[in-house]
Amino acid sequence: MRRILGLAALALAPLTAVPAQAADPTSYTLDNGLQVLVLEDHRAPVVVQMVYYKIGAADEPPGHSGIAHFLEHLLFQGTENMAAGELSQTVSRNGGSDNAFTSWDQTAYFQRVAADRLELMMRMESDRMRNLKLTEDDVRTERQVILEERNQRIDSDPGALFNEQMRAALYLNSPYQIPVIGWRHEMEALTRQDAYDFYKKYYAPNNAILIVAGDVQPEEVLKLAKTYYGPLEPTPGLGERTRPQEPPQLAERRLKMVDPRVAQPYLVRNYVVPERDHDDQRTAAALTMLAELLGGNAATSVLGQKLQFDSHVAVYASAYYSGVSYDDTTFGYVVVPSEGVSLAEAEAALDKAVDEFLAEGIDDAQWERIRFQLRASQVYADDDIGSQARTYGSALTSGLTIEDVQAWPDILQSVTKDEVMAAARDLLDRRHSVTGWLSPTEQKDAVQ
Amino acid sequence: MIGTLARGLFLALCTLVALPALAAVDIQEVKSEGGITAWLVEEHSIPFVALELRFRGGAALDAPGKRGAINLMTGLIEEGAADMDARAFAEARESLAASFRFDVHDDSMMISAKFLTENRDEAVELLRKALIEPRFDPDAIERVRAQVLSIIKSNASDPGKIASTTFNHLAWGDHPYGTDLNGTPESVAALTRDDLVAAKNRVMARDRLYVGVVGDITAEELGPLLDHLLGALPATGAPMPERATYQLKPGVTVVPWDSPQSIAIFGHEGIKLEDPDYFAAYVLNEAVGGGNFSSRLMDEVREKRGLTYGIGSYLAPMDLGELIVGQFASANGKMAEALDVVRSVWTRVAEEGLTETELADAKTYLTGAYPLRFDGNGTIAGIIVGMQMAGFPIDYAATRNDKIEAVTMEDIKRVAKRLYRPEDLAFVVVGKPEGVESDH
Numbered sequence: 074m075r076r077i078l079g080l081a082a083l084a085l086a087p088l089t090a091v092p093a094q095a096a097d098p099t100s101y102t103l104d105n106g107l108q109v110l111v112l113e114d115h116r117a118p119v120v121v122q123m124v125y126y127k128i129g130a131a132d133e134p135p136g137h138s139g140i141a142h143f144l145e146h147l148l149f150q151g152t153e154n155m156a157a158g159e160l161s162q163t164v165s166r167n168g169g170s171d172n173a174f175t176s177w178d179q180t181a182y183f184q185r186v187a188a189d190r191l192e193l194m195m196r197m198e199s200d201r202m203r204n205l206k207l208t209e210d211d212v213r214t215e216r217q218v219i220l221e222e223r224n225q226r227i228d229s230d231p232g233a234l235f236n237e238q239m240r241a242a243l244y245l246n247s248p249y250q251i252p253v254i255g256w257r258h259e260m261e262a263l264t265r266q267d268a269y270d271f272y273k274k275y276y277a278p279n280n281a282i283l284i285v286a287g288d289v290q291p292e293e294v295l296k297l298a299k300t301y302y303g304p305l306e307p308t309p310g311l312g313e314r315t316r317p318q319e320p321p322q323l324a325e326r327r328l329k330m331v332d333p334r335v336a337q338p339y340l341v342r343n344y345v346v347p348e349r350d351h352d353d354q355r356t357a358a359a360l361t362m363l364a365e366l367l368g369g370n371a372a373t374s375v376l377g378q379k380l381q382f383d384s385h386v387a388v389y390a391s392a393y394y395s396g397v398s399y400d401d402t403t404f405g406y407v408v409v410p411s412e413g414v415s416l417a418e419a420e421a422a423l424d425k426a427v428d429e430f431l432a433e434g435i436d437d438a439q440w441e442r443i444r445f446q447l448r449a450s451q452v453y454a455d456d457d458i459g460s461q462a463r464t465y466g467s468a469l470t471s472g473l474t475i476e477d478v479q480a481w482p483d484i485l486q487s488v489t490k491d492e493v494m495a496a497a498r499d500l501l502d503r504r505h506s507v508t509g510w511l512s513p514t515e516q517k518d519a520v521q
Numbered sequence: 522m523i524g525t526l527a528r529g530l531f532l533a534l535c536t537l538v539a540l541p542a543l544a545a546v547d548i549q550e551v552k553s554e555g556g557i558t559a560w561l562v563e564e565h566s567i568p569f570v571a572l573e574l575r576f577r578g579g580a581a582l583d584a585p586g587k588r589g590a591i592n593l594m595t596g597l598i599e600e601g602a603a604d605m606d607a608r609a610f611a612e613a614r615e616s617l618a619a620s621f622r623f624d625v626h627d628d629s630m631m632i633s634a635k636f637l638t639e640n641r642d643e644a645v646e647l648l649r650k651a652l653i654e655p656r657f658d659p660d661a662i663e664r665v666r667a668q669v670l671s672i673i674k675s676n677a678s679d680p681g682k683i684a685s686t687t688f689n690h691l692a693w694g695d696h697p698y699g700t701d702l703n704g705t706p707e708s709v710a711a712l713t714r715d716d717l718v719a720a721k722n723r724v725m726a727r728d729r730l731y732v733g734v735v736g737d738i739t740a741e742e743l744g745p746l747l748d749h750l751l752g753a754l755p756a757t758g759a760p761m762p763e764r765a766t767y768q769l770k771p772g773v774t775v776v777p778w779d780s781p782q783s784i785a786i787f788g789h790e791g792i793k794l795e796d797p798d799y800f801a802a803y804v805l806n807e808a809v810g811g812g813n814f815s816s817r818l819m820d821e822v823r824e825k826r827g828l829t830y831g832i833g834s835y836l837a838p839m840d841l842g843e844l845i846v847g848q849f850a851s852a853n854g855k856m857a858e859a860l861d862v863v864r865s866v867w868t869r870v871a872e873e874g875l876t877e878t879e880l881a882d883a884k885t886y887l888t889g890a891y892p893l894r895f896d897g898n899g900t901i902a903g904i905i906v907g908m909q910m911a912g913f914p915i916d917y918a919a920t921r922n923d924k925i926e927a928v929t930m931e932d933i934k935r936v937a938k939r940l941y942r943p944e945d946l947a948f949v950v951v952g953k954p955e956g957v958e959s960d961h
Contacts, residue, residue, distance in 0.1 A: 224852055445615075446618045
């Protein structure tokens with residue numbers, strides 16, 4: 074094992090004066106490549122174990138969309154040592170909760186239990202990292218379940234179908250264009266062998282991060298991690314995680330989707346923009362501030378003020394950006410027009426509002442309020458160590474390091490207004506964008 | 522403002538948990554000089570306070586013909602107060618990095634506030650202005666009214682909402698429980714500023730107020746804070762509505778809806794929170810349709826047959842009426858089979874109750890999970906205010922698991938027969954379910 078972080082002060086301190094609130098994480102890497110992170114919070118006798126795999130929907134072999142998410146479901150089947158469903162049943166019997174989630178860049182499993190049950194959880198979670206058993210029967214039933222999940226989450230919801238179409242149009246080459254749950258025709262064809270091949274290759278200690286957060290001591294967690302995860306074999310030759318990259322985007326795209334189930338028409342515009350990169354988070358910080366300025370609270374944000382308060386063009390207007398992503402990510406606007414306002418008029422009003430912002434610049438008072446709220450959010454975050462564990466989990470599976478995560482609040486505070494305006498001018502290029510209209514009936518293009 | 526318009530713009534397939542906080546919940550009762558009672562948990566390790574206020578009655582206190590008034594009023598509370606318009610109020614709140622959330626259900630109006638120790642007095646003063654001196658400016662009324670109308674319109678084409686609205690209306694008729702608290706497009710369009718002022722005075726009164734506080738504040742500091750914040754509210758509000766009369770006929774009601782999947786809500790009349798058998802019913806429901814993967818409904822409908830992504834049931838002991846209800850979605854071609862499986866699960870529970878193992882598993886889950894709920898200042902504030910509304914004693918948290926442990930197999934058998942009545946089961950199905958017809 075090798076301690077990779079200069080957090081010795083915390084890890085080696087005698088156990089007096091244990092901080093009551095969330096502390097910096099303690100990190101180790103086992104010989105087999107498993108990274109272990111411990112976040113302490115001793116206010117309640119509770120612990121969360123999370124295992125993040127650096128594998129998600131954007132890492133799927135072409136034509137097999139949905140396999141990462143399907144495999145996530147199948148991980149609840151048995152191993153040599155556990156019957157199907159036994160892990161969840163054991164968690165329940167111990168009063169805990171467990172679940173899992175899949176995104177484009179990661180797949181994660183977690184249990185939340187009383188702190189003295191951590192060892193049991195580690196034994197079971199480590200077992201299914203390498204020893205999964207899958208029968209054809211299990212696979213057949215679970216495929217029905219994911220198809221029902223698709224019915225429920227996507228096909229019954231025109232907004233969700235619209236999101237799928239928007240992503241597919243936004244990314245020309247990046248696998249971010251596929252939906253996490255998969256395209257239906259490909260989901261129907263997923264086999265036991267597909268799942269098993271994916272599992273054997275990617276579910277390995279050298280492709281995973283173990284995060285333990287709560288009422289635990291780092292030394293104790295490390296000891297348990299060595300006992301249960303230590304003996305697991307890494308996957309040899311697991312190279313750099315590379316994916317098809319976007320070519321230069323030269324043409325703006327526009328979508329119009331009509332679905333009679335839509336009650337409230339709205340428009341969305343998404344741009345491909347840079348994500349938070351290791352050692353280079355300033356651009357992402359500028360975009361984060363920009364999304365707050367344009368689309369934070371409706372009563373005080375630029376779009377909310379201009380579209381909802383001053384002009385009543387919209388019942389809802391916002392901007393959003395999420396910088397944690399392995400490859401280039403999305404910046405976007407959404408506008409829900411008021412009754413009697415067409416999508417064309419709403420889009421024209423959005424364009425005008427953004428143009429005015431580019432001309433007028435940033436309001437000093439709004440800028441300072443946002444900076445103060447970001448500082449305060451660190452106080453509120455100390456109340457929720459589970460959320461901090463998830464923050465580290467998604468960052469570390471998106472190419473960022475612990476140092477990057479720790480540097481982020483200061484970077485946000487140090488970004489200048491000039492950097493934000495430059496990001497707004499240079500990065501929100503219409504050639505890199507898709508604008509989509511969702512409505513129950515065909516809409517006219519032009520403002521009348 | 523009303524904030525439920527934002528649709529999920531990103532698809533993330535996840536269910537997340539929040540994390541732990543206080544080990545032992547040491548609740549103090551605080552009585553202010555002005556006569557306001559609060560439950561307090563002091564937690565000084567993080568410099569902020571979470572405050573939860575509840576007004577019993579909620580949207581069920583809408584005056585006749587004014588459905589939607591209390592909901593619209595709730596959406597307007599922070600849209601301008603005292604000398605500030607909506608924007609000035611929002612700027613003041615942001616300058617303090619405080620958060621205020623206002624929400625309303627049929628049994629209670631809820632206010633959740635978080636504020637930093639370093640500017641606590643200013644944050645409380647700002648919240649006081651919203652609670653005592655909201656402006657209900659004409660432009661704010663129109664803006665929020667448009668948001669509510671937009672939500673009503675969206676709900677009208679959301680199959681899940683259609684299912685629950687239909688089920689509730691069939692169950693409770695014209696009682697407030699049977700109609701949408703948002704109101705109808707007509708009732709909302711007709712609301713005046715006077716209606717909103719009246720609505721506020723109907724629900725936001727001290728005779729139905731409950732307070733829970735968790736965080737960096739002492740009992741001595743809390744009393745005067747509460748008097749300042751809430752002392753100027755009216756002493757009394759509107760009388761509570763009559764009990765609701767259950768009127769749902771057994772059988773299936775299909776609401777045609779063009780979608781590849783149907784949504785079903787099922788259930789019948791339930792059990793009161795005060796009933797001596799409530800804990801047995803609670804344990805029973807946990808085993809039959811509780812929130813984890815090993816419930817009978819999950820096992821039969823999802824794990825064994827793959828007919829759904831998820832199915833669950835719950836007890837809904839409201840102030841004025843009780844239900845036991847469940848919900849799931851299935852492909853149109855599979856709904857008929859899923860309905861049969863639900864019926865047979867219900868019948869077997871009524872006839873046989875639970876196995877010894879199911880009872881033991883449900884108990885260990887519920888008793889083990891209970892302490893894990895106390896996870897963060899805001900959550901705990903919500904729990905302790907809920908305990909007061911339910912009429913529980915202040916030491917409830919310490920005795921609650923004993924009540925679960927005390928449930929016997931005989932209790933389960935008796936309550937299963939009484940509570941699970943397959944002959945009363947009513948289903949509302951929204952979709953194009955193949956081979957499923959309305960019974961009436």
